[in-house]
Amino acid sequence: MTLVVQKYGGSSVADAERIKRVAERIVSARKAGDDVAVVVSAMGDTTDDLLDLAHQVSPLPPGRELDMLLTSGERISMALLAMAIHNLGYEARSFTGSQAGVITTSSHGKARIIDVTPGRLQSAIDEGAVAILAGFQGIAQDTKDITTLGRGGSDTTAVALAAAMHADQCEIYTDVDGVFTADPRIVPTAHKLDTVTYEEMLELAASGAKVLHLRAVEYARRFNMPIHVRSSYSTKPGTIVAGSMEDLPVEQALISGVAHDRSEAKITVLSVPDEPGRAAKIFQVVTDAEINIDMIVQNVSTKATGRTDISFTLPKTDGAAAMTALQKTRDEIGFEGLLFDDHIGKVSLVGAGMRSNPGVAATFFRALSEAGVNIEMISTSEIRVSVVCRDTDLDEAVRALHEAFDLGGDEEAVVYAGTGR
Template sequence: MSLIVQKYGGSSVADAESIKRVAKRIVETRRAGNDVVVVVSAMGDTTDELLDLAGEVTPFPEPRELDMLLTAGERISMALLAMTIKGMGMDARSFTGSQAGMITDSQHGAARIVDVTPVRLREALDEGSIVIVAGFQGFNRDSRDITTLGRGGSDTSAVALAAALDADMCEIYTDVDGVFTADPRVVKKATKIDRITAEEMLELAAAGSKVLHLRAVEFARRHGVTLHVRSSFNNSEGTLVVNPQEGENVEEAIIAGVAADLSEAKITVVGVPDIPGKAAQIFTILGKAGANIDMIVQNVSAAETGLTDISFTLPKAQGPSALQALRAEKDAVGFDTLQYDDQIGKLAVVGAGMRSNAGVSAQLFQALSDAGINIEMISTSEIRISVVTRADTINDAVRVVHTAFGLDGDQDAVVYAGTGR
């Protein structure tokens, strides 16, 4: 008997009909002889509606109370799902994050999981019950307060439970068929990836692929959890995210996929004295301002001036505070000016096969050049190459790169008018 963890997002349980459809799938999985643990998000727009309510009563909701408020969302969906399954004649029990033993630190709104003690889930499974768990939420043991995991929380809940229960598989149900070689809304001939390593998935998620949250993939990689990303609207096989053992002979595609991201801005610090410690000084200031820096590029300094330029990208929302923090330290750092650019796009090609295949970057740059797309920044990791271009060329860039690396499928991908994640 296998133990399967299934995670359903908000769009999969948006209304009574959707909940019944999901319940049917869960019952089928149970009837096929598996133990089933289900992690569920809040229904449709519930979380946004609760956030709106909070905004109506106070401009800056207390984080502890905001967590108390938001966790009502999953409480509703999990109870409805459990009673639906009960109504179908199967035993099912719902558990809050706290009841499920999801222990976190005390950082309300963005809590980190510190331990998972699913004693009650194990008991319920042993009694033959289907287990339904509220995603996104946990419990701090010291304050005895309810916490939420923040963005990507439900995916992370599912992976953490799969690891703690030593599940055979963690299925992430969503409104798309799996992970694609590129966003099918941009690249018509994008194809579903059948199998990808967690390492590659991590780079794709970091580069803007929205199907799986970075944090959940990181957790899955660290704990060796196999993920199956698939649609809750059909029975097609989705994408397996695997963790090959050291030395395991895996034939890896040179390029697994192409991702794009329009959510970042670029800041250039112009005229920085080219002396040791200046970069450290700048990024310490930015770190204190809470900026999440992504790409960093420093040009060679012009010898005659002894000055250099440092550029970096960060989420647009953090742009103003980062600029303010730098301006406040202008004299201490000794730079000339700041340039801010929020019209950039980032493209990344990811593939574990890159390690053993030279020439991938040359091929990438050539494809962009042929299409007349200018490259403004470059950054690479072992299995990823990222470039920054103008925002309005990013979709063209993704398409030409997808074609250049031979990723185009024979037919157009099916795009669902889903509500996204």
């Protein structure tokens, strides 16, 4: 018997009609003879609606209670999905993260999965039922309080469940057909990838591709659990995320795709004394505020003044917190001012083949130069090149790189509205 884990995002279960359609898809897998465990997100905008309610009663709600509140979202969708499956003549049982043994750290709002002990789900499946698990949530190992995994947590739940149950497949259903060479809304000739390695998918996810959450891919790589990313609106095969780039054949395509990210902002710290420890102090202040820094540029210091400018990028949503934290240390660090710029964009080229091909960088920068895109910051990894540019240049930069590396396909890309979590 094949065991399939299927994960459906919030847009796939946004209303009663869509829930019924998902139930039909699950039942057709059962009819084909598969055992099925399902991970489901909250319906459509439920999470945002609940957050609104929370902020109506408290500007700074405690994390424990926020997690208690938000986890009601999956409770609703999973129970409705079980009813819809039941209505099609199949047995289904829903389980909360706590009931299903999703053990996490106690860091509310961004807990990490420690272990999954899905005994009750296994029993349900052994008795012929579809087992449904609430995504995005778990129970803290030490406090026994309810936790959430943060945005994208349902993908991670699905991969962790598939690994714990030794599933044969982990299917992530979403509102696009799979992983594309670029965002089809920007590049109409973008085409779907049939396969992509864990490493490439990690770089794509970290560079702004929203189709899979970074942590889910990390989890999949750790447990060597292949993910099938596919559309919940069609039965076409999607993209298989599997395998290490070490195992790739030599003739593997050079480049997998172009990712872009509009969610970052840039902070420039002006005229910092160019002495050991000053830069470190700046980044310590930001890190202490629990803010992730992405890219960093330090200008060459002018000998006359012995001072330098330091720029770094961070999530836009953390901008205010970082500015406040830095402002407080102005005298201590001795900088002259702070600039905040939220009109930047980041474009990244990702491909396992890039390791052994030194020509990639040259083509990359020539393409951007010919497109008139001014580069503000650069960062690279073994299989990725990223640059920061003006946000108004971002679409053109994506198109230019997609064209320069000949990533276009014949297949027409299909894009649907909405995002899951």
